[in-house]
Amino acid sequence: MIIVIKKGADATQVENLKTLLRSKNIQPHVSEGSLQTLIGCVGDVAHIDPGLIEALDVVESVQRIQEPYKAANRKFHPDDSVIDCSGVKVGGGAFAVIAGPCSVETDEQLLSVARSVKASGATMLRGGAFKPRTSPYSFQGLGAEGLRILAAAKKETGLPIVTELMDFKDIDLFNDVDVIQIGARNMQNFNLLKEVGAHTKKPILLKRGMSATLQELLMSAEYIMASGNPNVILCERGIRTFETALRNTLDLGVVTILHRLSHLPVIVDPSHATGYSYMVESVSTAAAAIGADGLIIEVHNDPPHAKCDGAQSQTPEMFARTMAKIAKVRAALA
Ligand SMILES: [Mn+2]
Incomplete structure (x- = not known):
């Protein structure tokens, strides 16, 4: 899962998001670009609702890179x-x-x-x-x-x-x-x-x-x-x-x-x-x-x-x- 952070997002809120991810056993990897900041999520994201992350103020969008099904995959x-x-x-x-x-x-x-x-x-x-x-x-x-x-x-x-x-x-x-x-x-x-x-x-x-x-x-x-x-x-x-x-x-x-x-x-x-x-x-x-x-x-x-x-x-x-x-x-x- 990749989280795209809004431009000019409040740093404290971004930190809060990272804490939230860690609390769900996800390791956040931040990459700051000149145009966009991304958070790559490493870990089992199957149990995370992308909509919940997307609803946060600092988040622009969320992209799943892995299918939500595992046993059938x-x-x-x-x-x-x-x-x-x-x-x-x-x-x-x-x-x-x-x-x-x-x-x-x-x-x-x-x-x-x-x-x-x-x-x-x-x-x-x-x-x-x-x-x-x-x-x-x-x-x-x-x-x-x-x-x-x-x-x-x-x-x-x-x-x-x-x-x-x-x-x-x-x-x-x-x-x-x-x-x-x-x-x-x-x-x-x-x-x-x-x-x-x-x-x-x-x-x-x-x-x-x-x-x-x-x-x-x-x-x-x-x-x-x-x-x-x-x-x-x-x-x-x-x-x-x-x-x-x-x-x-x-x-x-x-x-x-x-x-x-x-x-x-x-x-x-x-x-x-x-x-x-x-x-x-x-x-x-x-x-x-x-x-x-x-x-x-x-x-x-x-x-x-x-x-x-x-x-x-x-x-x-x-x-x-x-x-x-x-x-x-x-x-x-x-
Ligand atoms: Mn029939």
């Missing part, structure tokens, strides 16, 4: 993190495909989808039991019963299961769950992030909030990691922009930036990013081509009758074609 962890999801690896070259319906509806529905996505090469099974819906009148998910159905499908197919946790009070129901999803709407539910950080070591699939910057996404990952759980997978799922032709605007370039900033794996959700099943194949192949560590794709055995997100759900046949195409792209880039 590649600088302190140069190698890719490889997250182990009950035997299925994500990151560091391991590509995971999580597929399944938006919501768990019945035993037959989930098992049928699970069998077909497994046959096409999916490595994990998704399905929502607790659903954060925009409308209180929409299907809210089966809750505990949905988790029972997911566990049964896992037993039958061997696919690890990925499902969303909305409220930490439900955690005891998640014993059979392999990867806990924190949805876009909860990306900044800091209490929930702290709880999944402190009370479980299960991998957390953290979706980017619909209006969140990358720094905000990484700070949310930081909450989980700083609380004690290093197993975080980031997920780009499209953000809200002025464009209305698609459900969201897929920010695909962030895969490359996130890989530069962080060692955590990054997967892409082409279903929520676009909102249309006919787009999922091309966007999935683009995500594989840009270097994503995996995909999370909605697949339903009967999309027109899906209780949630039918328009963006691929049929098992579409998913099989998509998987074949992804394999070609990955082979071409290998």
Whole structure:
């Protein structure tokens, strides 16, 4: 952090600032130029609020030269993190495909989808039991019963299961769950992030909030990691922009930036990013081509009758074609 001091600043106040910094375990290094005086701060500035320093009378501006996230930062962890999801690896070259319906509806529905996505090469099974819906009148998910159905499908197919946790009070129901999803709407539910950080070591699939910057996404990952759980997978799922032709605007370039900033794996959700099943194949192949560590794709055995997100759900046949195409792209880039 570099502090720029105002011209003609009162010397006593500058000394007071230096004392304040020292009290926060920061060593101030003053360089007096002919035009400007700067204070370079050496030490752990992660816990310092730049706004607090900037608010002081003698301060012109404050520049951070280090990102506020540490655990998620590649600088302190140069190698890719490889997250182990009950035997299925994500990151560091391991590509995971999580597929399944938006919501768990019945035993037959989930098992049928699970069998077909497994046959096409999916490595994990998704399905929502607790659903954060925009409308209180929409299907809210089966809750505990949905988790029972997911566990049964896992037993039958061997696919690890990925499902969303909305409220930490439900955690005891998640014993059979392999990867806990924190949805876009909860990306900044800091209490929930702290709880999944402190009370479980299960991998957390953290979706980017619909209006969140990358720094905000990484700070949310930081909450989980700083609380004690290093197993975080980031997920780009499209953000809200002025464009209305698609459900969201897929920010695909962030895969490359996130890989530069962080060692955590990054997967892409082409279903929520676009909102249309006919787009999922091309966007999935683009995500594989840009270097994503995996995909999370909605697949339903009967999309027109899906209780949630039918328009963006691929049929098992579409998913099989998509998987074949992804394999070609990955082979071409290998
Ligand atoms: Mn959905």
